[in-house]
Amino acid sequence: MKDIKHFLRQNSLRPTKQRVIIANYLFDGVNKHVTAETLSNKLLKMKAGISLATIYNTLHDFYEKGLLKKLMINSERVYFDTNTEHHHHFYSKKDQKLIDINVDMKVSGLPKPPKNKKINKIEVLVHLDN
Amino acid sequence: MKDIKHFLRQNSLRPTKQRVIIANYLFDGVNKHVTAETLSNKLLKMKAGISLATIYNTLHDFYEKGLLKKLMINSERVYFDTNTEHHHHFYSKKDQKLIDINVDMKVSGLPKPPKNKKINKIEVLVHLDN
DNA sequence: TATCAGTTTAGAACGATTCTAATGTATTGA
DNA sequence: TCAATACATTAGAATCGTTCTAAACTGATA
Numbered sequence: 001m002k003d004i005k006h007f008l009r010q011n012s013l014r015p016t017k018q019r020v021i022i023a024n025y026l027f028d029g030v031n032k033h034v035t036a037e038t039l040s041n042k043l044l045k046m047k048a049g050i051s052l053a054t055i056y057n058t059l060h061d062f063y064e065k066g067l068l069k070k071l072m073i074n075s076e077r078v079y080f081d082t083n084t085e086h087h088h089h090f091y092s093k094k095d096q097k098l099i100d101i102n103v104d105m106k107v108s109g110l111p112k113p114p115k116n117k118k119i120n121k122i123e124v125l126v127h128l129d130n
Numbered sequence: 131m132k133d134i135k136h137f138l139r140q141n142s143l144r145p146t147k148q149r150v151i152i153a154n155y156l157f158d159g160v161n162k163h164v165t166a167e168t169l170s171n172k173l174l175k176m177k178a179g180i181s182l183a184t185i186y187n188t189l190h191d192f193y194e195k196g197l198l199k200k201l202m203i204n205s206e207r208v209y210f211d212t213n214t215e216h217h218h219h220f221y222s223k224k225d226q227k228l229i230d231i232n233v234d235m236k237v238s239g240l241p242k243p244p245k246n247k248k249i250n251k252i253e254v255l256v257h258l259d260n
Numbered sequence: 261t262a263t264c265a266g267t268t269t270a271g272a273a274c275g276a277t278t279c280t281a282a283t284g285t286a287t288t289g290a
Numbered sequence: 291t292c293a294a295t296a297c298a299t300t301a302g303a304a305t306c307g308t309t310c311t312a313a314a315c316t317g318a319t320a
């Protein structure tokens with residue numbers, strides 16, 4: 001709690017009740033992939049009465065401060081990842097679940113980027129069958 | 131025209147006026163990335179009065195028949211790719227533009243997939259800076 | 261502790277997409 | 291060829307994730 005408030009302040013975020021609850025959940029040491037919906041469900045179970053608007057605001061605020069990564073997994077909703085290190089994912093469409101790939105992978109055979117463009121990062125998504 | 135009608139029939143799609151126009155544009159030999167919106171704009175310029183509903187229906191029908199690939203690029207809209215071969219992409223967020231990577235790339239260092247899961251396909255997205 | 265900038269909220273608005281149900285059209289088979 | 295019918299198209303309504311609005315609230319500051 002104390003440290004979460006610190007943590008929020010360090011990131012220029014006012015440690016409001018709602019942000020503290022959400023940050024405590026998201027940054028508990030276990031990496032997570034959440035959407036506004038899954039986070040809302042989790043918070044409902046915790047009986048934290050936090051409005052959807054605040055959930056969206058907070059995810060966005062945390063993202064702006066670099067505390068969350070935005071993932072482009074599907075076109076139906078936005079996924080946020082508490083693991084902000086560069087890493088890759090397994091994705092099971094069937095389970096609608098993402099799994100971190102934390103080992104180093106190398107991509108070889110990459111062509112030159114188009115004129116005047118620079119490669120920012122390489123993202124590998126490994127689709128699972130079942 | 132004749133061949134497009136054939137092509138549609140071969141894929142169990144009734145060659146209606148609208149489908150012929152859209153297929154002629156999409157499958158003209160040049161690979162394309164389209165969204166319902168970009169396709170609609172293109173059709174407007176061609177003065178083809180095709181309703182948005184039909185554009186969505188047609189993209190979906192073509193996708194169902196395997197004539198288009200769905201891309202998961204961002205969460206704001208759905209991208210369809212006329213290149214249905216397995217390939218990768220450069221993506222410029224700034225330009226909202228995708229560029230095919232048609233050379234063979236290899237990903238090494240991939241960990242084993244989770245228990246009981248099989249790798250379906252590996253997708254590499256190379257983000258460009260500018 | 262009063263002030264005030266920043267935050268939360270319910271509900272409205274928005275934008276991409278899907279649905280509905282009425283109208284239109286390609287196919288079929290007599 | 292033409293009628294019947296199964297499939298397509300369409301405008302507009304509905305849906306759903308997300309963002310916006312503007313009023314009420316609260317943490318920080320002096």
